[in-house]
Amino acid sequence: AQTVTQSQPEMSVQEAETVTLSCTYDTSENNYYLFWYKQPPSRQMILVIRQEAYKQQNATENRFSVNFQKAAKSFSLKISDSQLGDTAMYFCAFMKVNYGGSQGNLIFGKGTKLSVKP
Amino acid sequence: DTGVSQDPRHKITKRGQNVTFRCDPISEHNRLYWYRQTLGQGPEFLTYFQNEAQLEKSRLLSDRFSAERPKGSFSTLEIQRTEQGDSAMYLCASSLRGRLGNTIYFGEGSWLTVV
Numbered sequence: 001a002q003t004v005t006q007s008q009p010e011m012s013v014q015e016a017e018t019v020t021l022s023c024t025y026d027t028s029e030n031n032y033y034l035f036w037y038k039q040p041p042s043r044q045m046i047l048v049i050r051q052e053a054y055k056q057q058n059a060t061e062n063r064f065s066v067n068f069q070k071a072a073k074s075f076s077l078k079i080s081d082s083q084l085g086d087t088a089m090y091f092c093a094f095m096k097v098n099y100g101g102s103q104g105n106l107i108f109g110k111g112t113k114l115s116v117k118p
Numbered sequence: 119d120t121g122v123s124q125d126p127r128h129k130i131t132k133r134g135q136n137v138t139f140r141c142d143p144i145s146e147h148n149r150l151y152w153y154r155q156t157l158g159q160g161p162e163f164l165t166y167f168q169n170e171a172q173l174e175k176s177r178l179l180s181d182r183f184s185a186e187r188p189k190g191s192f193s194t195l196e197i198q199r200t201e202q203g204d205s206a207m208y209l210c211a212s213s214l215r216g217r218l219g220n221t222i223y224f225g226e227g228s229w230l231t232v233v
Contacts, residue, residue, distance in 0.1 A: 004160075037224075043226065044121075044122075044224050044225060044226040044227070045161075045209070045224040046224070047221050047222070047223075050221075091160050091161070093160075103149065103213065103220065103222075105151060105163040105166055105174065106151075106153075106161070106163065106222060107163065108160030108161050108162070109160050110158070110159055110160050111158075111159070111160050
């Protein structure tokens with residue numbers, strides 16, 4: 001069974017600075033996807049960034065980038081130039097690939113509560 | 119697209135009562151998921167559908183829980199004989215064709231409080 005661990009329950013960062021959120025996972029699968037989702041207070045969960053396990057290049061989306069270390073089973077999220085709107089719960093998630101190549105379900109970590117301070 | 123829609127957004131019920139939640143996925147999305155999220159935890163997978171077929175169920179989905187997607191469009195999640203431990207947010211999500219790499223979109227959730 002796959003597990004996802006986020007060891008930082010809460011973090012804070014000053015506006016405009018950089019913060020890194022940690023995530024480790026455990027799996028025996030070789031083909032999978034990893035995600036970071038953002039859940040603002042009382043708002044829906046939205047996708048921040050995704051990484052395919054077979055890709056060595058780290059994914060980037062504007063101010064968001066990941067450090068994917070497959071051998072270490074580590075998948076951290078770096079947020080640059082933090083903005084007040086980045087305040088939210090951040091969830092790391094693992095998705096296995098089903099037989100036949102379709103999506104499996106998402107397995108989430110417990111989340112990290114990020115507060116961006118002015 | 120109007121996004122994944124869930125109804126009701128909030129429900130307070132007495133222990134022992136039955137409750138039903140509805141989810142309308144994004145139009146043309148044929149994969150639909152249900153998750154449960156309690157305070158301070160990440161979402162936990164309950165079940166998912168491909169069109170009207172229920173393809174996988176978590177062991178979290180006890181006999182008191184049933185989900186349907188009768189015409190492959192909207193879905194309902196019913197909880198019978200509710201217990202206080204059922205208090206949680208129930209999240210619905212959808213994606214297009216379950217194809218690898220397709221984004222899974224979440225609704226805003228339905229909060230259940232069992233008193």
